[in-house]
Structures are given as C-alpha cells and as structure tokens.
Amino acid sequence: MDDDGMGPPRPEDDGSWAVTATAATALALYRPRTLKNGSSFLVLDHFGDAQALGATAEGLFHEDTRFLSRLSLRLAGLRPLLLSSAVSADNTVLSVNLTNPDIPLAPDRKLMRDTVHVERQMVLGSGIVRERVTVRNFGDSHLSSEMSLTFAADFADIFEVRGQTRARRGERRAAEARPDGSLVFSYLGLDGVERRTRLRFDPPPEGGPGRDNRWPLELAPGGQRVIEVSVLCETGPEPAEPTQPPGFDGLLAGIRAWSGERGAERAIVSSSNQAFNDWFARSESDLTMLTTQTASGPFPYAGIPWFSCPFGRDSLITALQCLWADPELARGVLRYHAKLQATELDPARDAEPGKILHESRNGEMASLREVPFGRYYGSVDSTPLFVLLAAEYADRTGDLALIREIWPNLVAALRWIERHGDIDGDLLLEYDRQSVNGLINQGWKDSWDSVFHDDGRLAEAPIALIEVQAYAEAAWRGAGRLARALGHENQAEVWTDRADSLRARVDEAFWMEDLSTYALALDGEKRPCRVRSSNAGHALLTGLPSPDRARRIAQTLMAPESFCGWGIRTIAEGESRYNPMSYHNGSVWPHDNGLIALGMKRYGLNAQLERLLTGIYDSALSVDMHRLPELFCGFARRPGEGPTAYPVACLPQAWAAATAYATLGAMLGVCFRPEDNVIRFHRPFLPSWLEELRIENLRLGTAAVDVRLRRHEADGGVSLNLLRRRGAVEIAVIT
Incomplete structure (x- = not known):
C-alpha cells in the first residue's frame, strides 16, 4: 500500500507507522474541501476555514509541513451561515458562499440574516494560495460592519499531524509585520532549515497586518467590497527581495493551462449515463490534481492528506490502471523511478542495489530520520511492478526508445529480484525488513496484522506474498519480451524460462485445492497462510493461474463471504482476523477491485466482471462528489444505504481515482498492437447501466481515433463505430 501501515491499534514498535485515528484526523464523515498543486495541498472545512472550531488535520501543507494551521473568517465577530461549498469540476477553484446570521446592531435593532453575501474563492499553486473574498450588501439600507480573517502557522510535520509525538521541536517565532505590509510566521527547525509563511493583503487590514485582521464594511445597498489575500510558503534563507506571487487570475490561468495540456495527452470518455460521466469526470480531475509535473514527466502523488508525496507501488499501479488511456503518465512514472532507483546497500532505508522506491518525504522529521521515509525502499512489490509496467508500456506504445533509456535500470531491478528479493534462492520473492524502524509488512497490505495464518497467528518473516509472486512472474516474462525486442535473444530465453519456473513453483506452493484459491502468503518456514484474500485476485491480472484455476479464484472472490x-473485501468474512472496519482485514479498496476486474477480463469472465463493476459503479454513486475514497468498510450492502466510510481514508487517492479507468478498460478489453498500428477491442461489453460510450483521442503513437460503442438490449452485444481517424491506425473488434 501507500500508507506507511495505517491501521488498527498495534504494538508500539511494529513498524506500522499508522495514522492515529482521532477526531482530529478522521476526515471521512465531513468530507473536507481539498486542493493540490505540486508539493502543496490545502485541506479546509466547508466554510473555507482551517481549524476554526478545533484542532483537525486541516491547513495549508507544503513539502510535508503545515505552513498555515489556522484560517478563520468572521462577519461582525460571528461565523457566517453556509450556503454552498464546492470545488470546481476541474479541481482548480474552491468556491464558498456564505451569508450573515442575525447580527445585533443596537439594543432595538439587528441586521437580518441573509442580507450580506460573502463569496470566498481560493486557488492553490505550488507553495502559494490566493484567496479572493467578495462581500456584497443585498439589504435596502447602508451596512456598517466588519469582516475579519485570523491566521496561525504551527509548522507541524505531516507525521505530527498523523499522530506521531516528538521529544523536541524547533523554534517557532512570533508573527512579524514587515515594512512592506506583509505578515510573516517563521519556524527554525531542528534540521537547521527556516520555514516561513508570508501573507500579503490587498487592501491592507485596518491597523496593519497581524494574526487577527479586520476590514471595515461600509456598504451602500447593492455595494460590495473585494479583499484579496496571498499566502506564500518559503523555505531556506530569506531572500533580499521576497517573491512576488502571481495574482488570482494569473495563477488560475496557469493551473488550467497545465490541466488542459494533461487532458490533451489522454483519452476523453463520455457516455449516455450522466451519473457515470460525473464519476469519470471526477476521477479524471482528481488524477490531474494529484499529478505533479517532475523533471521526469507527470507523476501521480498518492493521496490527500496523509500521502501527498511520491510512492512507488501507488504510482506504478495508478499508471498501470490508466495505461490504455494515458500512456504518458506511465512514461513519467517509469523515468522518475529509474532516476531514484537504489544503487547501494543502506539497511536504515531498506535499500539495496536495483530496488525501486517505496516513499519519499521532504519534511523536518524525515530529514532528521525521526521517521525513515526521507527516501525509503521498504516495499517488496515496487521493483517487480516497475519491470511489469515497463513491459506493458512497451506493448501499449511500441516506445522502445524509453526502454533503451531505462534498460540499465530494468536489468538492475531484475538483478535485485534475483539476488536480494529471493532471500533463500527458491525462486520466490520474499521480504524481511532490515531497518529497525521500517515497515514490518512490505506488500500493499502493510498493516502490522495483515499477514496471518488461518488460526490468527501472525506470519513470521521472511514472507512471500501471492500477489508479489504474480508481479514477479509477469516481470520476468515481460522482461523477456523487452529483451527480444532489443535483440538480446539469449537473455530473453533465460528470463522467460525463469518466469515459467516461477509459475510452476507458485502453483505448487500456494494453491489450496479445498479453498479454490491461492494462499495469502508463505511464512518464513514456507508454511502457507490458508486465508481467503483479495491478494489472490491480482494473480488474475498477470495471467499466472491456469484458466480453470482462474475461474475458481473468481468464483471464490465473488462469493458472499468476499x-x-x-x-471484494481484502479478507473474506469468516477468516480469523476478519473485521470489516479494519484497514486491511475486511475492508474494500477500489484499486484492489480495479486490478481484479482487469484480471477477470483477461480470462473472459464477463459474468463475474459485470457484477464486480456494478458494485464499484454503485459505490461511486453513493459517495460524496462521486469520489471513491482510498477504502471503505466491508459491511454487507443493505438496501437504501451506501458504503460505510473508513474514518481516516485519503480523499482523493490516486489509485482509487484510477479505478474508473481500470473498470472501463476491463469492460472494453482494449489492447494495442503498435507494430501493426492496430487498436483492438477484445470481447467488449457494456453493463445494463451503460447504453452508449464514446471515447475520443484514443492514441497509438502519433495517430488517434474517436469511437462509439453501443449496447444492444436484445442480446447484450456491443457494436463499435469509428467516428474519426487521425493518422495511420486501424480498429479491430475481437468477439
């Protein structure tokens, strides 16, 4: 997972690094308003405030530090009434509409509610917030009142906000009004780095800037006043001339221009079902917002608020789910991870030559190694997923130039799988942490109690997870295809033979005939963890099981227990540690289901697939903004109720948003043959809730097509029409 082991209560030294679940960190129920840009993100309540009524996980964060912990607007000293609050469809602007409560003006007179309209608009750039507040008097008499904005900056590290306690902190200095009219909060960290929050006001507040800022409101009937505030995050020595941030309109235009460029690089999806369109558009916008432009290309950060930073498996799985529609994202992810690949042994970071990143952080606690995640490599699956994605990307695009560029990295990754990942030389890929405070469990389910035997005993390391073996088998097989394409025939044969051997080894060691599925894992004594889990479904994604076993696994996953x-629940009901409210032992993760859906399609299991996709689709319709969360509780569905929220789930989360692309890719069976300039739709189907689907800008190389698919009620078949073709590309439907 991307989560540093967020989960239930556990031993203090378990290497889980869980987010402490408290009222301050629980975000699921009130659905905060979020924006992200680059290494910055903003979490506010529906009023556009942060921590206005108490300590919560709200504020402006930049580079894993909270630069603004308090933001509170008051009208005549009172909190306004909320009219509406929404983030724009493209995730660029937060708009909040407020009005006044009944406000006493004199012993015998008051300002009636709903007289004054307050509109707050906020835009977030990288390290900058622009807010525009417009106050308008809709009354029939002159208004004399005031508006105030209160600010504070605690410079808390994101791990402090998550619940970690620090023995010492740096020096937090008093807010300082500068001669240029700005207000500066500053903090000198124990890492020797000064962090500053600089606020500018237009017009200046009455009496000069401070923590509490007031503007008089003298408004005739129909009159209005506009107040703008900029918040700038600064790190390091203070420059002689502070940066002049762009204005509200300029900042917004730049963000939307970049979003437009990203949108032009991927396929555009619409349908006859408006609810489906709303879900897909929200997922698309969330992915754009979570994507950061790096020197290597676009890269999706994991999720807000806990994981807004680079993660290995998250980014690789997100790119894999979106690959059919957005290969440029995969390109950026591959190049980024090639650049940060480990080159030396460093047990403190669980790093070994060739290993692919787990997580990278830039905050004070990471710099001081109070947490191990500055640049941390403690995941067993990122490395095979890196090779797997490279092979799938080449199959999708034919872009062998990129493969040649990262070829040394791919070879190093395979060498790691063989030498360091296979701890005991039995072909299986295992993990056992080296870092004293690293993650104990290093697969995507990395809670402290997520790998266990059927009697509830926790598995002892080194541990071999079933899904990791599937990724590794696909990595060896994919590397063989890449080697062959580059003319390395001998190497291709060696790697393909290793894939065959690994497949046979997995079938022998993991298959549970009586349970019709694979074991969750093997422990350090090679004893199988006889637990029905969603992990086995990932083997369908890579094509590891035989068709008969794939069918039986799918049936097990779609049984009521799972x-x-x-x-599909992470763990089946009835297993010893099953708990539908747990992080990994009975919850439902959208990305987990998206990968399983792609696997079901691979084996032509359309009946099970349609049931699964309908569940995912209904989940999206049942949650706020049609935004699938990181996870939700695994309680059985009941009529008239939606899924039960998990309290500290990230919203939005990249691989949850990417699930929309995975489900659609599974429906369509879309695949590519770049060597023949052909886009194929393999046994496409549309569920009963999707009558017509349109895909524009579906690209193969420099060519692109627009297509329309229609479902026929009579027999459930699907017809495909080519609407537009640009360049040399053909369309084929395989029935």
Missing part, C-alpha cells in the same frame, strides 16, 4: 455488494 463480495459485499460494493466490492
């Missing part, structure tokens, strides 16, 4: 109606 499929709750909204999706």
Whole structure:
C-alpha cells in the first residue's frame, strides 16, 4: 500500500507507522474541501476555514509541513451561515458562499440574516494560495460592519499531524509585520532549515497586518467590497527581495493551462449515463490534481492528506490502471523511478542495489530520520511492478526508445529480484525488513496484522506474498519480451524460462485445492497462510493461474463471504482476523477491485466482471462528489444505504481515482498492437447501466481515433463505430 501501515491499534514498535485515528484526523464523515498543486495541498472545512472550531488535520501543507494551521473568517465577530461549498469540476477553484446570521446592531435593532453575501474563492499553486473574498450588501439600507480573517502557522510535520509525538521541536517565532505590509510566521527547525509563511493583503487590514485582521464594511445597498489575500510558503534563507506571487487570475490561468495540456495527452470518455460521466469526470480531475509535473514527466502523488508525496507501488499501479488511456503518465512514472532507483546497500532505508522506491518525504522529521521515509525502499512489490509496467508500456506504445533509456535500470531491478528479493534462492520473492524502524509488512497490505495464518497467528518473516509472486512472474516474462525486442535473444530465453519456473513453483506452493484459491502468503518456514484474500485476485491480472484455476479464484472472490455488494473485501468474512472496519482485514479498496476486474477480463469472465463493476459503479454513486475514497468498510450492502466510510481514508487517492479507468478498460478489453498500428477491442461489453460510450483521442503513437460503442438490449452485444481517424491506425473488434 501507500500508507506507511495505517491501521488498527498495534504494538508500539511494529513498524506500522499508522495514522492515529482521532477526531482530529478522521476526515471521512465531513468530507473536507481539498486542493493540490505540486508539493502543496490545502485541506479546509466547508466554510473555507482551517481549524476554526478545533484542532483537525486541516491547513495549508507544503513539502510535508503545515505552513498555515489556522484560517478563520468572521462577519461582525460571528461565523457566517453556509450556503454552498464546492470545488470546481476541474479541481482548480474552491468556491464558498456564505451569508450573515442575525447580527445585533443596537439594543432595538439587528441586521437580518441573509442580507450580506460573502463569496470566498481560493486557488492553490505550488507553495502559494490566493484567496479572493467578495462581500456584497443585498439589504435596502447602508451596512456598517466588519469582516475579519485570523491566521496561525504551527509548522507541524505531516507525521505530527498523523499522530506521531516528538521529544523536541524547533523554534517557532512570533508573527512579524514587515515594512512592506506583509505578515510573516517563521519556524527554525531542528534540521537547521527556516520555514516561513508570508501573507500579503490587498487592501491592507485596518491597523496593519497581524494574526487577527479586520476590514471595515461600509456598504451602500447593492455595494460590495473585494479583499484579496496571498499566502506564500518559503523555505531556506530569506531572500533580499521576497517573491512576488502571481495574482488570482494569473495563477488560475496557469493551473488550467497545465490541466488542459494533461487532458490533451489522454483519452476523453463520455457516455449516455450522466451519473457515470460525473464519476469519470471526477476521477479524471482528481488524477490531474494529484499529478505533479517532475523533471521526469507527470507523476501521480498518492493521496490527500496523509500521502501527498511520491510512492512507488501507488504510482506504478495508478499508471498501470490508466495505461490504455494515458500512456504518458506511465512514461513519467517509469523515468522518475529509474532516476531514484537504489544503487547501494543502506539497511536504515531498506535499500539495496536495483530496488525501486517505496516513499519519499521532504519534511523536518524525515530529514532528521525521526521517521525513515526521507527516501525509503521498504516495499517488496515496487521493483517487480516497475519491470511489469515497463513491459506493458512497451506493448501499449511500441516506445522502445524509453526502454533503451531505462534498460540499465530494468536489468538492475531484475538483478535485485534475483539476488536480494529471493532471500533463500527458491525462486520466490520474499521480504524481511532490515531497518529497525521500517515497515514490518512490505506488500500493499502493510498493516502490522495483515499477514496471518488461518488460526490468527501472525506470519513470521521472511514472507512471500501471492500477489508479489504474480508481479514477479509477469516481470520476468515481460522482461523477456523487452529483451527480444532489443535483440538480446539469449537473455530473453533465460528470463522467460525463469518466469515459467516461477509459475510452476507458485502453483505448487500456494494453491489450496479445498479453498479454490491461492494462499495469502508463505511464512518464513514456507508454511502457507490458508486465508481467503483479495491478494489472490491480482494473480488474475498477470495471467499466472491456469484458466480453470482462474475461474475458481473468481468464483471464490465473488462469493458472499468476499463480495459485499460494493466490492471484494481484502479478507473474506469468516477468516480469523476478519473485521470489516479494519484497514486491511475486511475492508474494500477500489484499486484492489480495479486490478481484479482487469484480471477477470483477461480470462473472459464477463459474468463475474459485470457484477464486480456494478458494485464499484454503485459505490461511486453513493459517495460524496462521486469520489471513491482510498477504502471503505466491508459491511454487507443493505438496501437504501451506501458504503460505510473508513474514518481516516485519503480523499482523493490516486489509485482509487484510477479505478474508473481500470473498470472501463476491463469492460472494453482494449489492447494495442503498435507494430501493426492496430487498436483492438477484445470481447467488449457494456453493463445494463451503460447504453452508449464514446471515447475520443484514443492514441497509438502519433495517430488517434474517436469511437462509439453501443449496447444492444436484445442480446447484450456491443457494436463499435469509428467516428474519426487521425493518422495511420486501424480498429479491430475481437468477439
């Protein structure tokens, strides 16, 4: 997972690094308003405030530090009434509409509610917030009042906000009004780095800037006043001339221009079902917002608020789910991870030559190694997923130039799988942490109690997870295809033979005939963890099991013990550690289901696939903004109720948003043959809730097509029409 082990209560030294679940960190129920840009993100309540009524996980964060912890607007000293609050469809602007409560003006007179309209608009750039507040008097008499904005900056590290306690902190200095009219909060960290929050006001507040800022409101009937505030995050020595941030309109135009460029690089999806369109558009916008432009290309950060930073498996799985529609994202992810690949042994970071990143952080606690995640490599699956994605990307695009560029990295990754990942030389890929405070469990389910035997005993390391073996088998096989394409025939044969050997080894060691699925894992004594889990479904994604075993795995996953109606649970009901409210032992994760859906399609299991996709789709319709969360509880579906929220789930989360692309890719069976300039739709189907689908700008190389698919009620078949073709590309439907 991307999560540093967020989960239930656990031993203090378990290497889980869980987010402490408190009222301050629980975000699921009130659905905060979020924006992200680059290494910055903003979490506010529906009023556009942060921590206005108490300590919560709200504020302006930049580079893993909270630069603004308090933001509170008051009208005549009172909190306004909320009219509406929404983030724009493209995730660029937060708009909040407020009005006044009944405000006493004199012993015998008051300002009636709903007289004054307050509109707050906020835009977030990288390290900068622009807010525009417009106050308008809709009354029939002159208004004399005031508006105030209160600010504070605690410079808390994101791990402090998550619940970690620090023995010492740096020096937090008093707010200082500068001669240029700005207000500066500053903090000198124990890492020797000064962090500053600089605020500018237009017009200046009455009496000069401070923590509490007031503007008089003298408004005739129909009159209005506009107040703009900029918040700038600064790190390091203070420059002689502070940066002049762009204005509200200029900042917004730049963000939207970049979003437009990203949108032009991927396929555009629309349908006859408006609810589906809303879900897909929200997922698309969330992915754009979570994507950061790096020197290597676009790269999706994991999720807000806990994981707004680069993660290995998250980014690789997100790119894999979106690959059919957005290969440029995969390109950026591959180049980024090639650049940060480990080159030396460093047990403190669980790093070994060739290993691919787990997580990278830039905050004070990471710099001081109070947490191990500055640049941390403690995941067993990122490395095979890196090779797997490279092979799938080449199959999708034919871009062998990129493969040649990262070829040394791919070879190093395979060498790591063989030499360091296979701890005991039995072909299986295992993990056992080296860092004393690293993650104990290093697969995507990295809670402290997520790998266990059927009697509830925790598995002892080194541990071999079933899904990791599937990724590794696909990595060896994919590397063989790449080697052959580059003319390395001998190497191709060696790697393909290793894939065959690994497949046979997995079938022998993991298959549970009586349970019709694979074991969750093998422990350090090679004893199988006889637990029904969603992990086995990932083997369908890579094509590891035989068709008969794939069918039986799918049936097990779709049985009532596993499929709750909204999706497939991480652990089946009835298993010893099953808990639908747990992080990994009974919850439902959208990305987990998206990968399983792609696997079902691979084996032509359309009946099970349609049930699964309908559950995912219904989940999206049942949550706020049609935004699938990181996870939700695995309680059985009940009529008239939506899925039960998990309290500290990230919203939005990249691989949850990417699930929309995975489900659609599974429906369509879309695949590519760049060597023949052909886009194929393999046994496409549309569920009963999707009558017509349109895809524009579906690209192969420099060519692109627009297509329309229609479902026929009579027999459930699907017809495909080519609407437009640009360049040399053909369309084929395989029935």
